[in-house]
Amino acid sequence: MSKEKDYIIKVEHLNKHFISGGNDIEVLRDINLQIKHGEFVTIVGHSGCGKSTLLKIMCGLVSYEDGVVERNGHAVDGPGPRCGMVFQEHRLLPWLKIKDNVGFGLKGLPKEQREALVKEHLELVGLKGFENSYPHQLSGGMSQRAAIARGLANNPTILLLDEPFGALDALTRIQMQKEITRIQREQGTTMVMVTHDIDEAIVLGDRIVVMSARPGQIKDIITVETRGQGHMRNSDEFTYYKKKIYGYLFEDAQEEQYEVEYMI
Amino acid sequence: MKTIVRKTIVALIIPIILILAWFYATTRGNIPDGILPSISKVWQAFLEMVESGQLQGDLLVSLSRVVKGYLCSIVFGVVLGALIGMSRTMKELLFPLITVIRQIPIIAWIPLIILWAGIGEESKVVIIVMAAFFPILVNTENGISQTPESYREVAKLYKLSQWKTFTKVYLPHAIPQILVGLKLGLGTSWMAVVAAELIAATSGIGYRMSDARSLMRADVVIVCMLVIGLIGIVMDKLLGSLFSLFTPWKK
Numbered sequence: 001m002s003k004e005k006d007y008i009i010k011v012e013h014l015n016k017h018f019i020s021g022g023n024d025i026e027v028l029r030d031i032n033l034q035i036k037h038g039e040f041v042t043i044v045g046h047s048g049c050g051k052s053t054l055l056k057i058m059c060g061l062v063s064y065e066d067g068v069v070e071r072n073g074h075a076v077d078g079p080g081p082r083c084g085m086v087f088q089e090h091r092l093l094p095w096l097k098i099k100d101n102v103g104f105g106l107k108g109l110p111k112e113q114r115e116a117l118v119k120e121h122l123e124l125v126g127l128k129g130f131e132n133s134y135p136h137q138l139s140g141g142m143s144q145r146a147a148i149a150r151g152l153a154n155n156p157t158i159l160l161l162d163e164p165f166g167a168l169d170a171l172t173r174i175q176m177q178k179e180i181t182r183i184q185r186e187q188g189t190t191m192v193m194v195t196h197d198i199d200e201a202i203v204l205g206d207r208i209v210v211m212s213a214r215p216g217q218i219k220d221i222i223t224v225e226t227r228g229q230g231h232m233r234n235s236d237e238f239t240y241y242k243k244k245i246y247g248y249l250f251e252d253a254q255e256e257q258y259e260v261e262y263m264i
Numbered sequence: 265m266k267t268i269v270r271k272t273i274v275a276l277i278i279p280i281i282l283i284l285a286w287f288y289a290t291t292r293g294n295i296p297d298g299i300l301p302s303i304s305k306v307w308q309a310f311l312e313m314v315e316s317g318q319l320q321g322d323l324l325v326s327l328s329r330v331v332k333g334y335l336c337s338i339v340f341g342v343v344l345g346a347l348i349g350m351s352r353t354m355k356e357l358l359f360p361l362i363t364v365i366r367q368i369p370i371i372a373w374i375p376l377i378i379l380w381a382g383i384g385e386e387s388k389v390v391i392i393v394m395a396a397f398f399p400i401l402v403n404t405e406n407g408i409s410q411t412p413e414s415y416r417e418v419a420k421l422y423k424l425s426q427w428k429t430f431t432k433v434y435l436p437h438a439i440p441q442i443l444v445g446l447k448l449g450l451g452t453s454w455m456a457v458v459a460a461e462l463i464a465a466t467s468g469i470g471y472r473m474s475d476a477r478s479l480m481r482a483d484v485v486i487v488c489m490l491v492i493g494l495i496g497i498v499m500d501k502l503l504g505s506l507f508s509l510f511t512p513w514k515k
Binding site: 059061078079080081085087089091093094095096104105107134135136154 | 414415417418420421422423432433436437439511512513514
């Protein structure tokens with residue numbers, strides 16, 4: 001029983017179908033995944049493999065019918081305050097100032113407490129001084145920082161990130177990867193990040209979940225031993241993991257006659 | 265700066281030609297005053313109307329009707345537009361009907377409204393409400409229902425109540441579009457009041473024109489027309505400059 005409580009997210013035998021234009025599309029097939037407290041799990045796979053759907057199911061934004069999905073020991077039946085989410089597009093509301101965007105999910109708090117939380121999280125993501133800016137005044141990377149601050153402001157036990165750096169340029173992306181690592185260390189928040197960037201998955205993940213193309217199935221879960229040692233990108237392990245993941249995704253591509261979307 | 269000067273000059277070419285033609289026709293031609301009075305006669309009429317206070321009085325009557333009708337139509341239009349924009353059932357219930365009714369020009373409503381509400385103040389206000397209501401409603405509905413799924417999902421993620429979702433997500437998203445509706449609505453209500461007063465009224469700028477026509481005072485008619493156009497532009501610009509106050513997040 002105590003072992004059960006170690007898991008913040010538990011997914012068992014999850015299947016998911018969508019009905020689209022009269023066709024039944026199988027999106028996820030027999031997903032089994034446990035996520036422990038304080039872990040950083042990355043999910044990597046082709047576009048359209050259902051990894052974002054999996055994340056939204058964990059978060060409660062998408063419903064599921066078949067299987068078990070538990071968050072903090074309870075079946076997921078909708079979004080909750082202890083589960084934050086960051087999307088690929090920052091999704092800051094253009095009509096709210098950055099401070100109001102970051103405090104968007106803070107409900108029922110006295111004003112001072114709310115402001116203190118907003119301030120604290122803006123500092124955490126390095127956006128001090130931008131409280132009164134509007135989203136259009138921020139660059140892509142800064143907007144995504146604000147979105148992360150919004151996701152964390154509620155003090156969630158878990159933060160789900162849906163390709164949060166996918167739309168950023170390469171240099172900003174690397175910068176943001178460093179930032180999110182730092183934030184995770186400082187806050188100790190459990191994080192699950194969906195990505196199609198294999199390097200990102202290896203650099204950030206304690207564990208990497210590799211998913212096959214539609215229907216999305218878990219091919220393998222790779223535990224990264226050397227995470228956070230600073231020289232990951234040019235280490236032998238890095239190359240080893242990269243080759244391994246490429247192998248999974250490439251094999252997939254050949255089987256299903258897909259074009260490979262990745263460049264080495 | 266240069267482009268502004270150039271634009272102004274280009275924009276003035278045709279009006280200047282028209283004024284010259286008017287001047288030429290009335291000084292060299294043999295056109296009776298009852299058809300086309302000279303520019304100086306029109307100016308004279310304008311001065312007389314201002315001095316006697318008649319023009320100001322007429323405008324005040326017409327504008328107060330516009331204000332009453334316009335404010336009513338804002339309330340009806342925004343509330344109903346928001347309801348239709350938020351609820352699919354409401355849209356299915358009301359939108360087809362609204363689309364059909366909109367096709368009837370406002371002028372065509374005037375006889376029936378006069379039969380029902382007489383030729384007093386009420387009928388004018390009703391006509392204005394009818395004229396301004398539809399552009400406001402349609403634009404509000406549009407702005408609300410076009411709120412992107414991505415923003416709605418954020419509200420869902422943070423479990424905002426229906427009302428909070430409306431005030432924090434739908435309404436702000438719709439504001440620019442609602443303002444477009446308000447602008448169009450003001451224009452149509454100004455046109456509608458003139459039309460209503462032309463047909464049945466005992467006061468107002470439209471009545472003044474109708475009265476002047478029966479007295480063969482084309483100069484007064486032209487003064488009224490020019491003033492109506494001018495007021496229309498001024499109202500449009502005023503409202504336009506108010507817009508930036510409502511959307512501080514826009515550049």
